[in-house]
Amino acid sequence: MRMIAALWAVVAGLAAFQPVVAAAGASAFPWTAPATTQVVTEDRRFMNGDTELSGTLILPRSARPVAAVVVTHSASSPLRDASLYDHLRTALPALGIAVFVYDRRGSGQSGTKTAGGDFALLADDAIAAAQSLKADPRIDPRRIGTWGLSQGGWISPLAASRSPDIAFVIAVSAPVVTADVQMLFSSTNHLRANGHSQAEIDQMAATRKAVDDYMRGTGSREAAQKMIDAAKTQPWFKYTYMGETIRDRAVSGWRREIENDPLKNLSAVTVPTLVLYGADDAVVPVAVSVERLKAVAAQMPKLTVRSIAGADHAMQMSADQKISLDPKHDGTERPDSSEYMAILASWLALNGFVTR
Numbered sequence: 001m002r003m004i005a006a007l008w009a010v011v012a013g014l015a016a017f018q019p020v021v022a023a024a025g026a027s028a029f030p031w032t033a034p035a036t037t038q039v040v041t042e043d044r045r046f047m048n049g050d051t052e053l054s055g056t057l058i059l060p061r062s063a064r065p066v067a068a069v070v071v072t073h074s075a076s077s078p079l080r081d082a083s084l085y086d087h088l089r090t091a092l093p094a095l096g097i098a099v100f101v102y103d104r105r106g107s108g109q110s111g112t113k114t115a116g117g118d119f120a121l122l123a124d125d126a127i128a129a130a131q132s133l134k135a136d137p138r139i140d141p142r143r144i145g146t147w148g149l150s151q152g153g154w155i156s157p158l159a160a161s162r163s164p165d166i167a168f169v170i171a172v173s174a175p176v177v178t179a180d181v182q183m184l185f186s187s188t189n190h191l192r193a194n195g196h197s198q199a200e201i202d203q204m205a206a207t208r209k210a211v212d213d214y215m216r217g218t219g220s221r222e223a224a225q226k227m228i229d230a231a232k233t234q235p236w237f238k239y240t241y242m243g244e245t246i247r248d249r250a251v252s253g254w255r256r257e258i259e260n261d262p263l264k265n266l267s268a269v270t271v272p273t274l275v276l277y278g279a280d281d282a283v284v285p286v287a288v289s290v291e292r293l294k295a296v297a298a299q300m301p302k303l304t305v306r307s308i309a310g311a312d313h314a315m316q317m318s319a320d321q322k323i324s325l326d327p328k329h330d331g332t333e334r335p336d337s338s339e340y341m342a343i344l345a346s347w348l349a350l351n352g353f354v355t356r
Contacts, residue, residue, distance in 0.1 A: 037061075039093050044100070046132035048125050054109035055102025055129065056080050060093040060355070065140035067353040068098040069170070070129045072122070072148030072155040074314075076330035078107035083334045084314060087341070088147060095345060096355025098139055100129055117253020119260050123159040130165045143167050143353055145271075150174070150283070150313065153275075154262050161268035168351060169273040170344065173281055173313050176266065176289035179257040180212045183241065189282040190239035193325045200236050207231045211246060215255040221246055238327055263292050272302045272351045276340060278311030282325060304347060311337040 038061040045054050060066060069092060077084040080101040088099050105125055106114030115121045126146055134141040145168035148156035153174025160166040175182040184205060191201050210227040213219030225246045231237050232244045249255045266273070275293065277286045286307060293305050310317050312324050314333035323329060335341075348354055 037094050046128055048128035051111055053102050055100055057100050058089050058093055059098040060096055062355055066096050066098050066355045067143035068133050068139045069145055069147045070126050071101045072126050072146055072152035073104045074150040074152050078104035087335050117256040122155045123162055126159040127163040157269045158265045160271055161265050168271050172276045173284050175284040176263050176292045184208055185285045186283045187240045190325045191236050193322045196236045215249050267296045274347045275305045277307045278315055279307045279309050281313045283313040306343055308337050308340045315340040
């Protein structure tokens with residue numbers, strides 16, 4: 001019943017949303033009717049320190065300021081025009097919510113220097129994006145939040161824990177385990193889905209452990225490199241997303257990633273937070289993540305956690321698992337779960353972010 005009520009709230013919000021209708025232009029077809037929601041699309045640049053980042057704002061025309069969502073990136077979708085974000089650009093403006101998607105630093109038009117595994121720096125980029133939107137009179141500065149999937153699901157709550165400018169958090173397919181645990185889970189499922197033997201899975205796990213031990217300071221670089229050299233010629237190595245050369249742990253982005261505990265970041269968030277998982281996610285250990293979230297639920301009264309039946313890591317229902325776990329399809333994901341869309345919209349409405 002609560003879900004039905006929430007969906008009716010979305011419908012009511014859309015019915016009451018009064019856009020400023022743009023003047024009708026020439027139509028490709030004489031029978032085309034004007035859309036209820038008129039959208040403005042603008043390229044914008046903003047600064048974080050001495051770095052300039054570039055993005056696109058998709059803004060519904062409205063008689064009053066609207067809420068906004070800043071998108072934080074999945075590891076494989078760093079560009080603003082990635083298909084992963086298409087559903088946000090389409091659905092959220094219809095709810096009276098602006099969407100700001102920018103090129104991740106080191107990608108597209110956001111310079112050439114990456115964050116190098118520094119999640120705090122990526123979170124600060126999202127904060128800087130939110131701060132740039134606060135100055136826009138068309139956007140309500142009290143209703144700017146973040147949405148992120150996978151690695152972006154780590155970045156979004158981290159941003160909220162570091163800044164009062166983030167009013168809400170939506171974390172999708174966000175592992176509530178450290179990066180090394182998540183990648184072992186993911187690589188194991190990649191190998192299984194592609195028909196590799198248990199012996200090959202064991203070799204992969206041993207290789208990952210040797211690298212992670214070195215990064216933690218409990219193993220040697222030489223031993224880790226020897227394991228990598230033996231693995232890099234194997235057909236399954238591409239499913240590990242590991243480099244062929246071990247970087248010095250003093251400068252390694254991977255060391256910084258595995259030292260980050262996402263549960264600690266989430267526990268520090270005090271604003272409304274929605275965490276969504278695909279029940280069939282083969283990339284993130286959903287069951288473990290949900291259990292860890294239950295452990296902190298009492299101290300996070302504004303936290304909502306939902307698992308979406310039949311959905312995979314990218315909230316897709318239609319993708320074959322073997323295809324979805326093939327690295328050559330990275331960056332082509334397109335969420336299509338109706339349940340995901342419904343829960344996302346209803347949560348935004350119930351928390352007052354839909355413009356009525």
